[in-house]
Amino acid sequence: MKTLYLILFLIISNSAVCQIKKWEISNENASKSNTVEINYKSLSIGKNIVIKTCVSCHGNKIDGNGLMKSTSLISDSFNKQSDGMIFTKISEGRELMPSFKGMLKEEEIWSVINYLRALYNPSLIPPPKDVSMDVELNEEIKSITAFIYTKSDTAKIPLKDVDIHFYVKRQFGLMNIGEANNLTKENGRVTVSIPDNIIGDDMGNIQILVKIENSIEFKNTEKSFTKPWGEALKTDDKWYDKNSLWGTSAKTPVWLLMLIIGISSIVFACLTYVFFIIYKIKKSSEIYLN
Numbered sequence: 164m165k166t167l168y169l170i171l172f173l174i175i176s177n178s179a180v181c182q183i184k185k186w187e188i189s190n191e192n193a194s195k196s197n198t199v200e201i202n203y204k205s206l207s208i209g210k211n212i213v214i215k216t217c218v219s220c221h222g223n224k225i226d227g228n229g230l231m232k233s234t235s236l237i238s239d240s241f242n243k244q245s246d247g248m249i250f251t252k253i254s255e256g257r258e259l260m261p262s263f264k265g266m267l268k269e270e271e272i273w274s275v276i277n278y279l280r281a282l283y284n285p286s287l288i289p290p291p292k293d294v295s296m297d298v299e300l301n302e303e304i305k306s307i308t309a310f311i312y313t314k315s316d317t318a319k320i321p322l323k324d325v326d327i328h329f330y331v332k333r334q335f336g337l338m339n340i341g342e343a344n345n346l347t348k349e350n351g352r353v354t355v356s357i358p359d360n361i362i363g364d365d366m367g368n369i370q371i372l373v374k375i376e377n378s379i380e381f382k383n384t385e386k387s388f389t390k391p392w393g394e395a396l397k398t399d400d401k402w403y404d405k406n407s408l409w410g411t412s413a414k415t416p417v418w419l420l421m422l423i424i425g426i427s428s429i430v431f432a433c434l435t436y437v438f439f440i441i442y443k444i445k446k447s448s449e450i451y452l453n
């Protein structure tokens with residue numbers, strides 16, 4: 164009887180250890196409602212957090228296939244849960260899912276949920292707005308200013324906090340210039356300077372791109388132009404002027420010439436010796452045959 168108890172005890176305690184901890188969500192937490200409205204701002208905040216913090220484990224498509232097997236956050240079953248349930252899961256965490264309570268503010272978690280809902284159901288995203296962009300250049304200090312505005316009948320209305328990306332086109336891809344985020348100020352403008360020592364073409368021309376991209380609020384917009392603000396690319400076509408063996412304009416150094424002649428003579432001498440030996444062998448065989 165004692166052994167039976169012992170076995171029973173072992174089975175129960177073992178299964179308790181092996182079992183994954185359950186999500187503990189009280190009814191009160193599950194019925195919490197989202198305090199943040201779905202709008203451009205909360206969607207942008209949510210998108211930034213998801214890209215920076217969640218895709219590593221949940222995958223680029225948030226389908227649960229990231230660095231580790233996690234959970235799809237765009238599936239039907241996930242989206243059947245209430246906002247309050249998802250909020251509790253993100254704030255409390257479980258096993259490998261970290262607790263984000265200390266790292267994200269409540270409004271930020273709600274914004275993340277808004278963004279996840281919008282990924283599942285894109286019709287929740289308000290359509291992107293058209294904007295206009297002017298590019299102003301300062302030739303003296305090699306700086307670029309992007310001016311973002313909407314047009315009314317009479318004036319240009321500046322837009323604040325639009326994120327602008329500046330690039331210099333390279334042979335393979337684009338080089339970022341300015342900060343990671345370049346937000347327009349009250350006057351709708353943001354300025355970046357072109358760094359020194361950028362290598363351009365043989366005239367020092369560089370191609371610069373100014374873009375609004377991957378924004379939820381605004382349509383992709385792009386301007387590009389070319390300026391001689393880089394350093395000229397120096398190509399080394401003095402190859403034949405060098406003091407080298409093949410140098411035609413400059414004299415070959417004597418030691419190099421002697422070295423080459425020396426090596427060639429040794430090779431030639433060896434070959435002559437080999438042919439001489441073969442000749443001797445042939446001769447001696449003739450004597451033998453006769």
Ligand code: HEC
Pocket residue numbers: 183212213216217218219220221231232233234236241244249252253257258259260261263275
């Ligand atoms: C270190 C890896 C990692 C990171 C980073 C991470 N997660 Fe998770 N997440 C997981 C894993 C693993 C699970 C599955 C956990 C489980 O079911 O026990 C999970 C589960 C979840 C769940 C529960 C899904 C469900 O309905 O059962 C939600 C919601 C979630 N993650 C949201 C997020 C959000 C939002 C972020 C970014 C702020 C994030 N996760 C960042 C690994 C991660």
